[in-house]
Amino acid sequence: MSWADSIVRALKNNNVRFLNYVPDxxxxxxxxxxxxxxxxxxxxxxxxxxxxxxxxxQAIGGARGVLLCPTAGLGNSINALASMAIPYCIPCPIIxxxxxxxxxxxxxxxxxxxxxQDILDALRIPAYRLTREDDxxxxxxxxxxxxxxxxxxxxxxxxxxxxxxxEGTPLx
Amino acid sequence: MxxxxxxxxxxxxxxxxxxxxxxxxxxxxxxxxxxDRDRNFFNWNSMGLASSLxxxxxxxxxxxxxxxxxxxxxxLMNLGSLATIAARQPKxxxxxxxxxxxxxxxxxxxxxxxxxxxxxxxAEGAGYPKVERVETLAAFQNVSDRALKEPGPWFLxxxxxxxxxxxxxxxxxxxxxxxxMNAIGARH
Ligand SMILES: Cc1ncc(C[n+]2csc(CCOP(=O)(O)OP(=O)(O)O)c2C)c(N)n1
Numbered sequence: 362m363s364w365a366d367s368i369v370r371a372l373k374n375n376n377v378r379f380l381n382y383v384p385d386x387x388x389x390x391x392x393x394x395x396x397x398x399x400x401x402x403x404x405x406x407x408x409x410x411x412x413x414x415x416x417x418x419q420a421i422g423g424a425r426g427v428l429l430c431p432t433a434g435l436g437n438s439i440n441a442l443a444s445m446a447i448p449y450c451i452p453c454p455i456i457x458x459x460x461x462x463x464x465x466x467x468x469x470x471x472x473x474x475x476x477x478q479d480i481l482d483a484l485r486i487p488a489y490r491l492t493r494e495d496d497x498x499x500x501x502x503x504x505x506x507x508x509x510x511x512x513x514x515x516x517x518x519x520x521x522x523x524x525x526x527x528e529g530t531p532l533x
Numbered sequence: 534m535x536x537x538x539x540x541x542x543x544x545x546x547x548x549x550x551x552x553x554x555x556x557x558x559x560x561x562x563x564x565x566x567x568x569d570r571d572r573n574f575f576n577w578n579s580m581g582l583a584s585s586l587x588x589x590x591x592x593x594x595x596x597x598x599x600x601x602x603x604x605x606x607x608x609l610m611n612l613g614s615l616a617t618i619a620a621r622q623p624k625x626x627x628x629x630x631x632x633x634x635x636x637x638x639x640x641x642x643x644x645x646x647x648x649x650x651x652x653x654x655x656a657e658g659a660g661y662p663k664v665e666r667v668e669t670l671a672a673f674q675n676v677s678d679r680a681l682k683e684p685g686p687w688f689l690x691x692x693x694x695x696x697x698x699x700x701x702x703x704x705x706x707x708x709x710x711x712x713x714m715n716a717i718g719a720r721h
Contacts, residue, residue, distance in 0.1 A: 379589075379592060381589075402592070404592070404617070404621060405617070405620065406613075406617055407613030407614070407616055407617055408611075408613050410581070410582070410585075410611070411582075411585040411611060411613060411614050411617060412585075413582070413585075414579070414582040414583075414584075414585025414586045414588075414589065414611075414614075415585050415586070415588055415589035415592075415617075416589060417582075417586055417589060418554070418585065418586040418587060418588060418589020418590040418591075418592070418593065419589040419590070419592055419593045420589075420593075420721055421574060421586075421589075421590060421593075421710060421713060421714055421719065422552075422589065422590040422592070422593025422594045422717070422719055423593055423594070423714070423717065423718070423719025423720055423721075424592070424593035425721075426589065426592075440579070440580075441579055441582055444577070444578045444579040444582075445576075445579040445582060445586075448577070448706045448707075449706040449707060449709075449710045450706070450707050450710065451710070451721075452721050509721055512721065
């Protein structure tokens with residue numbers, strides 16, 4: 362069982378039906394596991410801010426969806442979180458592929474990636490770091506349950522400790 | 534040019550179990566003044582998000598018609614949602630855009646539709662199968678009646694005047710949400 366399978370099992374266990382996403386390489390691992398497990402519907406987005414709207418729309422319609430995106434996508438989503446998910450008290454789970462940490466090769470990923478935790482803290486959005494395969498299912502499941510009890514957003518951070526990092530062209 | 538308040542009264546008079554999600558602009562007040570409905574979801578300040586909220590709702594409730602009550606300025610902030618909606622083709626979605634060619638809420642500054650942008654053509658290019666340009670109340674009545682009956686996704690590009698709506702009458706975000714969800718028996 363891979364870490365991505367563990368995440369997908371926890372999503373299933375929490376009756377998640379819609380996976381709304383802007384991909385990155387970590388997110389693709391989760392999508393791949395979800396395609397294999399079956400029972401999900403996938404919605405590709407043009408921008409993560411849309412995804413907050415879509416998850417909130419699904420939630421007020423009585424269905425469970427999550428947004429999957431890289432840390433850059435959290436940056437694209439902030440006002441939608443602050444003006445919709447938070448004031449309307451809508452459970453809005455976000456699974457974020459973390460960039461800008463260990464092994465990062467892309468200078469354009471560093472600032473947003475490293476600001477992610479502070480941004481989530483400033484919005485009072487609880488965040489859980491997934492760093493080890495053996496507790497990924499437990500943490501994901503617990504975070505999802507908390508999210509639906511809290512009626513607010515929640516972030517799961519898929520770290521490089523867990524998923525490794527993307528090899529890229531070094532600066533020359 | 535259509536009087537948006539009058540058209541809103543016509544539409545609300547026709548509605549039964551349809552769900553309506555608004556944008557943050559003046560159109561939400563015209564909808565509210567046209568009648569108090571459990572199945573209206575009002576957007577206080579998420580500029581551009583109405584179309585995405587409507588898509589999510591249409592996916593969760595495929596047997597109900599979902600009406601997005603949008604404005605030109607707000608939609609211009611989330612044009613990508615047109616492509617996302619067109620890719621998904623939710624048959625139960627009716628996207629009504631009130632185009633007054635301005636940001637009326639913030640002082641009437643021109644939007645891009647005051648220049649060269651035609652939102653109906655953008656929707657067509659994105660891949661909405663049913664796009665109508667609506668310039669009179671009679672045309673609005675005709676096209677909205679059809680949209681309520683026939684499968685979509687529909688895009689009603691409605692040209693209206695720069696006329697602020699009578700404000701007021703909205704409840705708090707959470708009161709609105711609970712009332713809406715109770716009306717359709719939805720739980721988180
Ligand atoms: C992200 C964001 N940017 C700017 C604003 C300020 N604002 C509030 S309403 C509005 C205009 C909306 O225009 P439109 O959708 O055309 O509706 P209208 O005002 O014409 O009724 C603006 C710019 C805001 N609330 N949120």
